[in-house]
Amino acid sequence: MAPRKLQIAAAGLGRMGHRHALNFLNRTPRAELVAAFTPDPKEIAWGREHLEPFGVTLYTNYDEMISRPGLDAVVIGTATSVHAEEAIQAMQKNLHVLCEKPLSTSIEVCRQVVDEAKKRPHLKVMCGFSRRFDDSYRDAYSKVEKGLIGRPTILRSQTCDKHDPSGFFVEYAAWSGGVFVDMSVHDIDLTLMFFGETIKPKSISAHGCIAVQPGLAQHKDVDNAVGIVEFWGGQIAYYYCSRMMAHGQEDVTEVIGTEGKLSVNLNPQSSLVNYYSGAGITREVPAHYYGRFEMAFVQEANEFAAACLDNTELPMRLDNAVRAVEIGSWLQEALVTGKQIHFDESGKRSEKASL
Amino acid sequence: MAPRKLQIAAAGLGRMGHRHALNFLNRTPRAELVAAFTPDPKEIAWGREHLEPFGVTLYTNYDEMISRPGLDAVVIGTATSVHAEEAIQAMQKNLHVLCEKPLSTSIEVCRQVVDEAKKRPHLKVMCGFSRRFDDSYRDAYSKVEKGLIGRPTILRSQTCDKHDPSGFFVEYAAWSGGVFVDMSVHDIDLTLMFFGETIKPKSISAHGCIAVQPGLAQHKDVDNAVGIVEFWGGQIAYYYCSRMMAHGQEDVTEVIGTEGKLSVNLNPQSSLVNYYSGAGITREVPAHYYGRFEMAFVQEANEFAAACLDNTELPMRLDNAVRAVEIGSWLQEALVTGKQIHFDESGKRSEKASL
Amino acid sequence: MAPRKLQIAAAGLGRMGHRHALNFLNRTPRAELVAAFTPDPKEIAWGREHLEPFGVTLYTNYDEMISRPGLDAVVIGTATSVHAEEAIQAMQKNLHVLCEKPLSTSIEVCRQVVDEAKKRPHLKVMCGFSRRFDDSYRDAYSKVEKGLIGRPTILRSQTCDKHDPSGFFVEYAAWSGGVFVDMSVHDIDLTLMFFGETIKPKSISAHGCIAVQPGLAQHKDVDNAVGIVEFWGGQIAYYYCSRMMAHGQEDVTEVIGTEGKLSVNLNPQSSLVNYYSGAGITREVPAHYYGRFEMAFVQEANEFAAACLDNTELPMRLDNAVRAVEIGSWLQEALVTGKQIHFDESGKRSEKASL
Amino acid sequence: MAPRKLQIAAAGLGRMGHRHALNFLNRTPRAELVAAFTPDPKEIAWGREHLEPFGVTLYTNYDEMISRPGLDAVVIGTATSVHAEEAIQAMQKNLHVLCEKPLSTSIEVCRQVVDEAKKRPHLKVMCGFSRRFDDSYRDAYSKVEKGLIGRPTILRSQTCDKHDPSGFFVEYAAWSGGVFVDMSVHDIDLTLMFFGETIKPKSISAHGCIAVQPGLAQHKDVDNAVGIVEFWGGQIAYYYCSRMMAHGQEDVTEVIGTEGKLSVNLNPQSSLVNYYSGAGITREVPAHYYGRFEMAFVQEANEFAAACLDNTELPMRLDNAVRAVEIGSWLQEALVTGKQIHFDESGKRSEKASL
Structure with missing residues (x-):
């Protein structure tokens, strides 16, 4: 008898949701996508074409889907505003949960x-x-x-998106939590990965500007921002996030230690091709983050399935996700207020810098 | 009802065969690996662990496997010497065939x-x-x-393997057809791709040496070889193949046209990481060709499945495979005899150079 | 009759001074090094061997040297503490002056x-x-x-030195003005170059840590620091300086505009050689800034000579040098006090952030 | 008293000659350019403006110039056809000689x-x-x-010029000796450098084509050529030369040894700048060989001056220059005749391949 496969359902079939659905359908051998939910008629139409023929039942009611007998897990790729609620409901139905980041832009809700x-x-x-x-x-x-x-001491990390002149990101800013929460949260998570999950901020500064999306001002957001987080223990992370890149997605990280340094993706490329012309030698760059991280999402699906089936430890702790959003929110606060934020060694906010 | 999946069987579970089997099992959504054959007890043992639990029936008799009712196709990854025979037998059972390269080291058998x-x-x-x-x-x-x-005019292409001091390649040389047939055949195939499939050789030269594997002499083979193929129409391809790389797999191609140039993998890398140390800045390189081309094999499996199911054209013609081996054999002949080979415009061997 | 050459004298024959002297002696065709001053017996000994034989008169008294008849100009490469005084004295003798940076670590003295x-x-x-x-x-x-x-909007620039375990930089910190004044001053100068010389800071943040040179604490300095300068007009520069690099000098700049980006030296290299070995592919890096910028110093000498002889405009304004040190001092202040600094649009310090 | 400087004269003030003249005038501290010769009125006019004002006497008669009392050396940068004659005449006047390559396109004259x-x-x-x-x-x-x-075993080297549509290279082909003598001679010289000066060819093959300069056919030359030289001792060099590059000068060398590999200029660049735009990330390339090798010419002038003044050994042997041209001529012969050339171990031409 073939080993049991993880029976999983997908919530949300939008930008990110449909990718999760396809990854669990096609590229996660130990999982079986059995159901998908979306309230959106366009997404349902997509599901009829791409999921239903392969045995996936479509739902327009989330609760109904997660009540389906035999279901083991749900992957949540809906709008951020419902992530937390859906995750909690799924747990209450005794389901494993893989939730798109962030759990919420509110720390309290994350908690x-x-x-x-x-x-x-x-x-x-x-x-x-x-x-x-x-x-x-x-x-x-x-x-x-x-x-x-x-010893890793300095971390530089940036999340830079290709400029999208459609106005999408202005609307998005209304509820995204701001650039540090929406974009730098990845770089902050990497900081926890490389500096250790128990590290504590000591002080935080941030500055930003609006260069190409004037409409962001109404949401107190920016299209370029730089922030620094200094940690107790003498480590520093600094971040740049931008939605202004002409060339494509450029997500770079450098980890600088006392005896060496590592860079990741310092020279972005969408393939191994270089084109030589009168203009010089040119290398193309992925247009979007999925072009850079597609295989990471596939890997995520597979490792999640394995952890559920084998009851082994997940590769990352849930409370890290909260920590990352929390630090992102402080950066956003520092950006908006124009004030440096300080913390004492116990982790409490303090008015004065600790020197 | 879910769309029908291609019922495929894998012949051979060795170095390349087991990768094909796993790709059809796990990473080819439109195919279902239902059977696998190998005469080798070690490979059968591997199959018991990695295939059988997932519903794949194991066979030690090739004919029995391809006679299995309902089978649509077979992927052949056995030793080169049996590729052709197994392919022909499969066709006679009305099966689609995906065969590892080369069909044979003998042109006649290929044909x-x-x-x-x-x-x-x-x-x-x-x-x-x-x-x-x-x-x-x-x-x-x-x-x-x-x-x-x-207009593509010059093609430089190399297939360079990491040095393997185990002696494997000396044994292998007994039946590999020589380095140009075994390694450069890929570069020759790329030549047909970039210069066009109807291109005809005009003259061929080749030189080689033994630098690290003295045992190759007994098989009239070498561990480093350089060859040039000049084509009617004024195009030139030149090849370097080697089994001596200290750093890993380095398969590079340059296509130089009248108005520009393209390079593929000129700067090999196994990940997007650079390591900075007292020695400088270092980038690692894949140790083997599968590290470089893994996703290409997955893509191949998927496109083969699609062509079989949808009865659409395959992405490459079968007789190209023969052409590539043929040119490889001529390069090997030029290498071994120390003589340049000439062809007239009709494709016939000629004693004299056409100037 | 050959055109007149600029008669120039060199003050200081230490680390930087001797390089200026040699550049004016050997690599500045329109100048003639006629004199050199140093109070240091070791440096005099060096001058006896390397300068005197080529017609350069050595002095141990600065005033005596700059009083020499026929002298046109002086290049000052002594200790920072005497730069300003020597520059003023030279001007008072009607001499053109090329002074090593900074004029002084004190803004007042610079002025x-x-x-x-x-x-x-x-x-x-x-x-x-x-x-x-x-x-x-x-x-x-x-x-x-x-x-x-x-429009250039974001500038990232770093000055990173190879780690020098000798303790030199601890002593040096006593009078260097701090890392932002000593190192980042170059990056700040580039900011003025790319953003325009009239740009005004709006707010400044900085954070630093001591990772490899504990002795720096006594001088309130650090070996790694990150700072951000936000300008009125919506531009942001951020800097990283470090004395901890394992691999060598790494001075990188990125200028990110609304429609494209430029990087300078993102992939440092000391030559065009790559070395392929079992470790991967390795590129060496210059060990020191002079390895990176040697030809820039030669260019500087030649352009200075030309401007003096032809009475043409210098390629950079003197008051920029003061602006760069000033901004560097503010970064250092923000680092030491742990407080963000704000300025109103007129350039005055203000207690509150302007949002 | 200042050390004596090498009194040197420049023959030829054309494309290469004027660069040598300026390098000895301005960038060779131990030499003094005292005279220059050219029969060409345009070049004389250039000399009046750029050399005469700096004390350089101009001559339209070579013999007169090299008879000038006190002269030590001459640098020859005239047309290739007179290199040898002028070099011999200079020696007969007891002058040191630095001669542009090649001495001659005729081996006999070289000798x-x-x-x-x-x-x-x-x-x-x-x-x-x-x-x-x-x-x-x-x-x-x-x-x-x-x-x-x-042990260096395989050398790949290419000399590739930017495409010049002016027709210059067609005329030039009349007397250049062919692409292997004119261009690959540098790569051959590098082969002698890396494989050792005593290495002996065993067999030679070459192929070429005309892709962008049809006029070359009349001079039996090509604009793209590939050649292989196999040496006694089991080493192989292979060369590519082209005048068709869209992007600029691309002179690359790889030296592949039994335990590692070195590449030189695999990724050509004209500066350390990368430009990021909608097209991707672009790096410019030097347009001409002088953009790549300018500092090498300066270094050459300085080392030549030093060897003359100090009576020390020159960094390269004169007969190497003959060897390089000789091998270049054989490659050109193999190209034109369409025949592989063989040599026995004593260096004599032989009809048959030695296997």
């Missing part, structure tokens, strides 16, 4: 998800930070583990 | 396979040259198609 | 030099920021001028 | 120069192969000397 998960330790609940599943970041991490760069 | 396939035009028969399915080569090709480099 | 120079507009007085003379920075600048990247 | 030089061992006579003076090639060579790549 509710974590609390719910703590009550059900037998469930696997993961908030997917795709870079953790990327071969190159893992290669870098294993080199740090081997001690190749000494 | 028998092609002849058999011509008799059964409803069957999809493909000899997999993995680079044709590689994103980067396809990106380069589409740029050529768009006219970005004018 | 005295500028004031003295303003009184003598016929004199060429330049504080050399070598990167302004570097081919690559000039190439980047000309691309910005051509509008290739739209 | 006359060598013979003349042998009679006057106190004279320094050098035929400048600029790449020997290039930092990167020297870096690669020192790594080979240290044993980093084991």
Whole structure:
């Protein structure tokens, strides 16, 4: 008899949701996508064409879907505003949960998800930070583990999107939580990965500007921002996020240690081709983050399935996802208020800098 | 009802065979691996662990496997010496065939396979040259198609393996057909892809040496070889193949046109990580060709399945595989005899150079 | 009759001074090094061997040297603490002055030099920021001028030295003005170059840590620091300086505009050689800034000589040198106090952030 | 008293000649350019403006110039056809000689120069192969000397010029000796450098085509050629030369050893700038060989001056220059005749391949 496959349902078939659905349908051998939910008629239409013929039942009611007998898990790729609620409902139905990041742009709501998960330790609940599943970041991490760069001390990381002149990001800013929460949260998560999950911020600064999307001003957001987080213990991370790149997606990380340095994706490329012309030698760049991280999402799906089926530890802790959003929110606060934020060694906000 | 999946069987579970089997089992959504054959007890043991639990029936008799009712296709990854025979037998059972390259190291045997396939035009028969399915080569090709480099005129291509001091390649040389047939055949196939499938050799030169594997002398083979093929129409391809690389697999192609140039994998890398240390800045390189071309093999499996199910054209013609081996054999002949080989415009061997 | 050459004297024959002396002696065709001053017996000994035989008179008294009849100019490469005084004295003797950066670590003293120079507009007085003379920075600048990247909006720049375990930099920190004044001053100068010389800071943040040179604590300095300067007009520069690099000098700049981006030296290299070994593919990096910028110093000497002889405009304004040190001092202040600094639009310090 | 400077005269002020003249005038501290010769009125006019004002006497008669009292040396940068004659005449006047490559396109004439030089061992006579003076090639060579790549076994080297549609190269082909003598001679010289000067060809093949300069056919030359030289001792060099590059000068060398590999200029660049735009990431390339090798020519002038003044050994042997042209001529012969050329171990031509 063939080994049991994880019976999984997908919530949301939009930008990110439909990718999760397809990955569980086609590229996760140990899982079987049995159901998908979306309230959106366009997405349902897509599901009729791409999922239903392969045995996936479509639902327009989330609760109905997660009540389906035999279901083991749900992957949540709906709008951020419903992530937390759907995750909690799924746990209450005894389902494992893989939730797109972030759990919520509200720390409090994030914490509710974590609390719910703590009550059900037998469930696997993961908030997917795709870079953790990327071969190159893992290669870098294993080199740090081997001690190749000494003690990691400075981390520079940027998430830079291709400029989208459609106005999409202006609307999106109304509820995205701001650029540090929406974009840099990945870089912050990498900081927790490379500096260690117990690290505590000591002070935070941030500055931003609006260069190409004037409409962002109404949402107190920016299209370019730089922030610094100094940690107790003498480590510093600094971030750049931007939605202004002419050339494509450019997500770069450098980890600088006392005895060496690692860079990840310092020279982005969409293929191994260089084109030589009168203009010089040109290398193309992925247009979007999925072009850079597609295989990381596939890896994520497979590792989640394995952890659920084998009851093994997940590759990342749920409360990290909260930590990352929390630090992102502080950066956003520092950006908006124009004030540096300080923390004492216990982690409490303090008015004064600790020197 | 779910769409029908291609019922496929795998012949051979060795170095290449087991990868094909796993790709059809796990990473080819439209195919279902139902059977696998190998005469080798070690490979059977591997199959018991990795295939049987997933519903794959194991066979130690090839004929028995291909006689299995309901079977649609077979992927052949056995030793080169039996490729042709197994391919022909499969066609005679009305099965589609995906065969590892080369069909045979003998041109005559290759032609028998092609002849058999011509008799059964409803069957999809493909000899997999993995680079044709590689994103980067396809990106380069589409740029050529768009006219970005004018007329492709010079092609430089190399297949260079990491040095393997185990002695494996000395044994292997006994029946591999020689380095040009075994290694450069990929570069020759790329030549047909970029210069066009109807191109005809005008003259061929080759030189080689033994630098690290003295045992190759007994098989009249070498561990480093350089060859040039000049074509009627004024195009030149030149090849380097080697089994001596200290750093890993380095398969590079340059296509130089009258108005531009393309390079593929000029700067090999196994990940997007650079490591900075006292020695400088270091990038690792894949140790083996599968590290470079894994996703191309997956793509090949998927496109083969699609062509079989949808009865659409295969992405490459079977007789190309024969052409590539043929040119490889001539290069090997030029290498061994120390003589330049000439052809007239009709394709016939000629004693004298055409100037 | 051969054209007149600029008669120049060199003050200081130490680390930087001897390089200036040799550049004016050997690589500045329109100048003639006629004299050199140093109070240091070791440096005098070096001058006896390397300068005196070529017609250069050595002095141990600065005033005596600059009083030498026929002298046109002096290049000052002594300790920072005497730069300003020597520059002023030279101007008072009616000499053109090329002074190593910085004029002083004190803004007030810097201003005295500028004031003295303003009184003598016929004199060429330049504080050399070598990167302004570097081919690559000039190439980047000309691309910005051509509008290739739209409006420059974000500038990332780092000055990172190879780790020197000798303790030199701990002593040096006593009077260097701190890492932002000593190292980032180059990056700040580039900011003025790319964003325009009239740009005004709006707010400044900085964070630092001591990772490998504990002795720096006594001088309130650090070995790694990150700072952000936000400008009125919506531009942001952020800097990283470090004395901890394992691999060598790594001075990188990125200028990100509304329509494109430029990077300078993102992939440092000491030659065009790559070494392929079992470790991968390795590129060496210059060990020191002079390895990176040697030809920029030669260019600087030649352009200074030309401006003096032809009475043409210098390639950079003297008061920029003061602006760069000023911004560097503010970054250092923000680092040491742990407080963000704000400025109103007139350039005055303000207690509150302007949002 | 200042040390004596080498009194040198320049013959020829054309494309290459005027660069040598300026390098000895301005960038060779131990030499003094005192005279220059050219029969060409345009070049004389250039000399009046750029050399005469700096004390250089102009001559329209070569013999008169080399008879000038006090002269030590001459640098020959005239047309190739008079190199040898002028070199011999200079030696007969007891002058050191630095001659642009090649001495002649005729081996016999080359040998006359060598013979003349042998009679006057106190004279320094050098035929400048600029790449020997290039930092990167020297870096690669020192790594080979240290044993980093084991025994150098395969050398790939290319000299590729930017396409010049003016027709210049068609005229030039009338007397250039052909592409292998004119262009690949540099790559051959590098082969002697890396494989050792005593290495002997065993067999030679070459193929070429005309892709963009149809006029070359009348001179039996081509605009793209590939050649292989196999050496006794089991080493192979292969060359590509082209005048068809769209992007600029691309002179690349790889030296592949039994334990590692070195590449030189695999990724050509004209500066350290990368430009990011909608097209991707672009790096410009030098348009001409002088853009790549300018500093090597300066280094050559300085080392030649030093060897003359100090009576030390020159960095390269004169008869190498003959060897390089000789091998280039054989490659050209193999190209034109369409026949592989063989040599026995004593270096004699033989009809048959030695296997």
